[in-house]
Amino acid sequence: MPSTHKSRTNQLQHQLEVLNDAMQSGTFASVAHMLNGLKPEDVAHLLESSPPRMRHIIWQLVEPENQGKIVQYLSEDVQGQILEQMDVQEVVAATEGLESDDVADMLQQLPNRIIQEVLLSMGQQDRKRVEEVISYDEDSAGGLMSTDLITVRASVTLDVVLRFIRRHEELPPATDSIFIVNRKDQFVGVLPLSRLLVSDPNTTVREIMTTDIETITVDMNAADVALLFERYDWVSAPVVAESGKLLGRITIDDVVDVIREDAEHNMLGMAGLSDDEDTFSPVSKTFPRRAVWLGVNLLTAIMASLVIKLFEGTIEKVVALAVLMPIVASMGGVAGSQTLTVVIRGIALRQIGKNNFGWLLNREVVVGFLNGAVWAVVVAAAAALLYGDMTLALIIASAMILNLVMAGLVGTLLPIGLKRMNIDPALAGSVILTTFTDIAGFFAFLGLATWFYQ
Amino acid sequence: MPSTHKSRTNQLQHQLEVLNDAMQSGTFASVAHMLNGLKPEDVAHLLESSPPRMRHIIWQLVEPENQGKIVQYLSEDVQGQILEQMDVQEVVAATEGLESDDVADMLQQLPNRIIQEVLLSMGQQDRKRVEEVISYDEDSAGGLMSTDLITVRASVTLDVVLRFIRRHEELPPATDSIFIVNRKDQFVGVLPLSRLLVSDPNTTVREIMTTDIETITVDMNAADVALLFERYDWVSAPVVAESGKLLGRITIDDVVDVIREDAEHNMLGMAGLSDDEDTFSPVSKTFPRRAVWLGVNLLTAIMASLVIKLFEGTIEKVVALAVLMPIVASMGGVAGSQTLTVVIRGIALRQIGKNNFGWLLNREVVVGFLNGAVWAVVVAAAAALLYGDMTLALIIASAMILNLVMAGLVGTLLPIGLKRMNIDPALAGSVILTTFTDIAGFFAFLGLATWFYQ
Structure with a gap:
């Protein structure tokens, strides 16, 4: 009788431990035996779940004739890392027996020069098929299709x-x-x-x-x-x-990969990460990739700081403003992210068009106002409690309502506008949005305070 | 020859416009004719893409014998809204000819009392099948399976x-x-x-x-x-x-829905939204759902404010601290979200276990330190430029490094810890994380400043 899944999951966990021990003690022969008895899909999962050094060792232990079948199941980022280490003949051998769309996906991870070499080393019929698929955009139907049909x-x-x-x-x-x-x-x-x-x-x-x-x-x-x-x-x-x-x-099977990648793209994109991000990519790759996004965020944070700087005089007089101002900005950021997330998903599911866009904008503004009003009461109470100052309570309540309405407005308009300009809202949306809500929050709160206190 | 997709998309857009116009002018007969000529999948998409009032009108125009086929293609949230308006006999009629797993999914959107009534009104064989599937957890293999097999x-x-x-x-x-x-x-x-x-x-x-x-x-x-x-x-x-x-x-087909929902769950969960969220849910539903999450965030924001309040004396002396402190908190939040997102995805793909967890933690801390160091230089330069104060520059640089290391640490440990406690990291992770990075950021920056300036 076939093994049940529970034992299989434990088995894979166990295999990872065996590998770990073997790496420490150097008993590779039995590990190699185990690896080459696994299905290629499972070896691919072990590779994806391993840090670079262990990944390298696993790959060395895989029989060359099994390598091709394994490579096709790897995600793009990992596939690229593995293919880099193979020579042209090994890559050609690895493509044998694969569908033309899978071969095209593999080749697209390689530099152009190598792609040409690999294509020239393939049989004529295979080459023609792969060349046809590779001529289409990777993210189009042509790039997904296989030419193998009855x-x-x-x-x-x-x-x-x-x-x-x-x-x-x-x-x-x-x-x-x-x-x-x-x-x-x-x-x-x-x-x-x-x-x-x-x-x-x-x-x-x-x-x-x-x-x-x-x-x-x-x-x-x-x-x-x-x-x-x-x-x-x-x-x-x-x-x-x-x-x-x-x-x-x-x-x-190829469509499932697209669905997974698209959905992950929206999630990872909002943190400025790419969707084929390897979970175990080394520091040398992770550090620069993340740095870019942090740099963009630093710029926007400095912009927000400059807004605060405009009101230094007021803060000097009423230091409570410095204590409370992050609350207004933070609430705007969270409310805006909620709107942004719903709208980005609606766009991805092709649900939002000019017929329902007005309704959506209206709802988001109304919800922003209502949530602003509800939490304004709480935050005003907190301010009154901490400082016994009713003017301060009134100021923070008004700023909160203003910022949450603003968040609903920008959270809806921004992704739709970006989409029209062909900019990916999942990638650029969240950083632009929080810049808006930070600046609006500080402006509303500190501006009102300056007006009341001076 | 079959129509190509381009014309179909335009067609659906066009249908939405026709509906819109009809709603305004009241010419429903031709709209009804159009609706009942569409595939049930397409009517379901029109329903999903419509605000409540138009959704109601569309539903009224659909022939009763087509309703069942349409309901099965709706997402849970919308399905619930539609089923609420149907009586038991209509629901029973709608389930005819559907697979047992789809019927079970539909019924689970109804109150228990109605489920029993519907089951009693079904034929015996159908009832037995549905009862079997419904007895399993909706999120288990049993809840996904159909008992119809050869x-x-x-x-x-x-x-x-x-x-x-x-x-x-x-x-x-x-x-x-x-x-x-x-x-x-x-x-x-x-x-x-x-x-x-x-x-x-x-x-x-x-x-x-x-x-x-x-x-x-x-x-x-x-x-x-x-x-x-x-x-x-x-x-x-x-x-x-x-x-x-x-x-x-x-x-x-059912697995594709699971993949889509799981991936969306991670994205929507991070904004405190549920994964079957209807894009066009009315204000009365959207407002309370979002309010809960905003309330949680308000609590954490007030906690961060109380930390700032500890340092009021220092801020009063050096108002530049109020201007610069959001930068440190914001950078920590963004860096932490990047780590959190990567780790949550790794957990979802079953890639992270005790064998590679140490490596991951180490990488995140190192990347946090490196990014902290790089951007500390920039932010120190900005501080020196704005205020000509080298002490301030040194303080903000140190706080930035500390907070980004902290972000890497918490961003890795938190989701893994939550998962062990059976708490969904996609839901609770981001709010707990930013609380940590806000508080750590303010503490590091204002604490160091107090030490240097007093």
């Missing part, structure tokens, strides 16, 4: 189709349907294997094929492809040229 | 299998393989349809079935199920009881 004509009977299929030694992975094309190789419809299996062999393909299917054009954005797969529960789907010519097919 | 014995020939399959009118959705069980109904292996189609009809199932497959136990966490599907590129997979008995199967 096509038939609409006029033949199912019996003919069944015999045609039986001539194959195996079908391409995730084949759930075969595609029907006309004499010009234009896409006409699909025939799901499940329908083929339950239908009378004497019917023709035309009688039972599905033609009412959205097709994917080769230049469609990968995120749009993923939304179509999600919406229609597809396992595979045809990709066509503008002319209607069938070029290839996209399978759900 | 099983055969290992001893029969493929010819028998093919004839058995042909007796069905149609196969369950996303059937890419059939399952093999023994006399005790225990899972033995799978037979992919693609292999069935290319093999000699006279071979037996035993000769060509795959037995080397990880099985999913019924209590496995949904996120773990998703990771297995992702890792092994499955389209469907069997679910077994502890005893090895085959209970059902999980299909990729």
